[in-house]
Amino acid sequence: MTILFASDLDQTLIYSQKSMGESVSEDDLQEVERFEGKPQSFMTKKSQEALHQLAKQIFFLPVTTRTQTQYERVTGIYEGEAPPRFAVISNGAVILENGQPIKEWSDRIREQCVSKKTIVEELLPKIDQYFSEDWVLRVREADGWFVYLIIDREKFPVEKLEFYTKTFKEIGWSMSLQGRKLYFMPESITKAGAMEYVKHRINATYVVAAGDSLLDMCLLESADLGLLPAHGEAVQSHAIAEHIEITEKKGIxxxxxxxxxxxxxxxxFE
Ligand SMILES: [Mg+2]
Incomplete structure (x- = not known):
């Protein structure tokens, strides 16, 4: 029996100082990412030990919206241990096997995006049309796959989110608001699709998945058991299927x- 544990990273397994919630003593924290010379993301030491222990028994698959460069910054998660064989990055547009992108997978995703016209070049004029407001601080492209805005949360009109979500869904883009980032994701790029690919490659028979955002919901839905952190974006705004459990605790x-x-x-299952 092969168990696959497919998990999102940010705000599911790893946390910034800001997102970790209740204060945790420095002694209990393990830094897993450093950015521009500063500690950026953490796990509790207990979590990290559990992950290292677990990786010997089951198949761990990180499933993140981070790009390859951003993902390679968090290899502190595996400190002293071998990194997992596969990693799903760029929200499922790219799958790394032993650190290298699987070309035929990304080629297939690219074809789907082109045929549905959900490519960055088509999206940018729409972004200009709807998001010229002062709460948009920056527009970022993620390796040509998708787009996210860095926004000012204080000024962001939350009441318009539903309208934006509907408008962009009609042209094939899913939206997700995570902290200061507002994501626009082509519907062909999903965490669930990439997880299924890895599941077949390793012949997994049982999948447990964890994730906090709307971009994780398809991953949780296609697993045998889904674990959703109580602080997650998806908790308020999404119908929760029966096989998905919400944690009691929040933050780290x-x-x-x-x-x-x-x-x-x-x-x-031992
Ligand atoms: Mg997350």
Whole structure:
């Protein structure tokens, strides 16, 4: 029996100082990312130990919206241990195998995006049309796959989010608001699709998935068991299927709770 643990990283397993919630003593924290010379992301030491332990028993698959450069900054997660064989990055547009992108996978995704006209060049004029407001600080492209805006949350009109979501869905783009980032993702680029590819490659028979945002919902839905942190964007705005459990704790402690849960599942199947 092969168990696959497919998990989002940011705000699911790893947390910034800002997103970790309740204060955790420095001694309990493990830095997993440094950016521009400053510590950027953390896990609790307990979570990291559990992950290292677990990786010996089940197949761990990181599934993140980070680009390859951004993902390669968080290899502190595996400190002292071998990194996992596969990693899903760029929200599923790219799958790394032993650190190298699988070309035929990305080529297939690119073809789908082109045929549905959900490519960055088509999106940018629409962004200009709808988002000339002063709360848009920057427009960022992620390796030509998708777009995100860096926004000023104080000025962002939350009441318009539903309208924007509907408008962009009609032209094939999913939206997700995560902290200061507002994502626009082609509907062909999904975490679930990439997870299914890896699941077949390794012949996994049971999938447990974890993730906090709307971009994670398809991943949780296609798993046998989904774990959703209580602080997640998806908790308020999405119908939750029966096989998806919401954690009791929030912030970095929700990350710990997820690891405990996965540990107990792996023991059950031993
Ligand atoms: Mg996340």
């Amino acid at each position: 402690k929700a990350g710990e709770e997820i690891m405990e849960k996965v540990m107990s599942i792996s023991r059950k």
